[in-house]
Amino acid sequence: MRLASKHGTAVGMTEEKKKGWFERLTHGLSRTSQTLTEQVTQVFSQKESLSDSDLEALEDLLIESDLGPQISANISAKMAQAKFSSSKDSTAVREALASALADELVNHEGTFEPLGGPKPYIVLFVGVNGSGKTTTLGKIAASLTAKGAKVLIVAGDTFRAAAVEQLKVWSERAKADFMGRKTGADAAGLAYDSVVKAKEEGYDVVLIDTAGRLQNKQALMDELLKIVRVIKRVDPDAPHETLLVLDATVGRNALSQEQIFGRQAFVSGLVMTKLDGTARGGILIPIAKASDAPIKLIGVGEDIEDLHAFKARDFARSMVGLEPQA
Numbered sequence: 001m002r003l004a005s006k007h008g009t010a011v012g013m014t015e016e017k018k019k020g021w022f023e024r025l026t027h028g029l030s031r032t033s034q035t036l037t038e039q040v041t042q043v044f045s046q047k048e049s050l051s052d053s054d055l056e057a058l059e060d061l062l063i064e065s066d067l068g069p070q071i072s073a074n075i076s077a078k079m080a081q082a083k084f085s086s087s088k089d090s091t092a093v094r095e096a097l098a099s100a101l102a103d104e105l106v107n108h109e110g111t112f113e114p115l116g117g118p119k120p121y122i123v124l125f126v127g128v129n130g131s132g133k134t135t136t137l138g139k140i141a142a143s144l145t146a147k148g149a150k151v152l153i154v155a156g157d158t159f160r161a162a163a164v165e166q167l168k169v170w171s172e173r174a175k176a177d178f179m180g181r182k183t184g185a186d187a188a189g190l191a192y193d194s195v196v197k198a199k200e201e202g203y204d205v206v207l208i209d210t211a212g213r214l215q216n217k218q219a220l221m222d223e224l225l226k227i228v229r230v231i232k233r234v235d236p237d238a239p240h241e242t243l244l245v246l247d248a249t250v251g252r253n254a255l256s257q258e259q260i261f262g263r264q265a266f267v268s269g270l271v272m273t274k275l276d277g278t279a280r281g282g283i284l285i286p287i288a289k290a291s292d293a294p295i296k297l298i299g300v301g302e303d304i305e306d307l308h309a310f311k312a313r314d315f316a317r318s319m320v321g322l323e324p325q326a
């Protein structure tokens with residue numbers, strides 16, 4: 001039993017589910033793909049190869065799409081080499097662009113398989129408030145319980161009553177068990193107790209939410225590190241996964257969030273949410289390249305089915321408005 005069949009590789013996924021996800025992905029990235037491809041195909045229109053000034057225009061477009069200078073230069077160089085037999089064939093331009101984008105991403109995809117590892121599998125969710133941590137946690141819980149897994153949700157953001165309430169609602173929706181404390185309680189103590197309980201009571205997966213904001217960044221990091229330290233006292237290999245949740249709509253701010261959390265909080269995977277809410281979904285590429293941790297999941301909407309494993313080639317194709325390849 002593996003979450004991967006739903007959130008992971010297409011292995012085991014029914015054709016219908018795969019198609020459903022591809023539609024959601026393409027729809028979710030439609031703002032990005034419209035902006036990107038309309039402009040890029042304009043640069044190429046009526047041409048079979050690019051002049052130096054066309055190449056500069058292309059590079060500027062890619063930089064404006066938040067891809068950053070280095071990646072934009074790499075992609076422009078690849079596009080410069082491509083020859084298009086029919087100048088008006090925008091599909092060929094899109095195919096070439098998708099392939100150049102995918103080349104940038106293929107080494108940055110990772111898998112999230114909470115039912116494929118040790119039991120209980122301890123997952124920590126980190127990220128600033130509003131990035132989509134709670135929603136992501138809830139969606140994962142729902143897909144795991146749907147597979148029959150015994151899941152414990154832990155409200156580790158003990159500073160915000162609203163965050164605890166929101167998580168409680170998700171646990172009811174997902175039919176997962178819930179563990180929380182009163183406002184201001186020690187989050188590390190709660191995390192410790194949750195792992196002990198999970199071991200004693202045979203849980204498959206423990207999903208621990210954490211605070212997204214404290215008095216200052218250092219206090220936040222200290223709190224996260226304390227949670228990790230106490231969890232390790234119960235299980236030295238835990239947490240088995242620390243997912244950093246980043247909101248694509250904040251653009252380059254997500255890049256600096258990755259740098260702050262990624263450097264200090266032992267992040268093992270990234271989740272990029274709200275890709276449906278931006279025309280600059282390309283921000284995922286510089287983030288993937290800057291991070292030591294791979295991208296594991298992406299979110300393209302608020303429904304449970306809108307969270308899925310990150311697949312570089314599918315993502316790159318959707319970014320330029322092409323159907324992912326079955």
Ligand SMILES: Nc1nc2c(ncn2[C@@H]2O[C@H](COP(=O)(O)OP(=O)(O)OP(=O)(O)O)[C@@H](O)[C@H]2O)c(=O)[nH]1
Nearest residue numbers: 129130131132133134135212273274299300301302
């Ligand atoms: N459109 C869209 N909205 C999303 C996605 N993921 C999360 N959201 C929404 O973003 C908002 C913030 O998400 P939360 O899960 O509450 O974020 P959080 O990081 O837990 O934030 P706090 O609860 O404030 O700590 C909610 O309204 C979610 O429904 C996504 O992939 N697409």
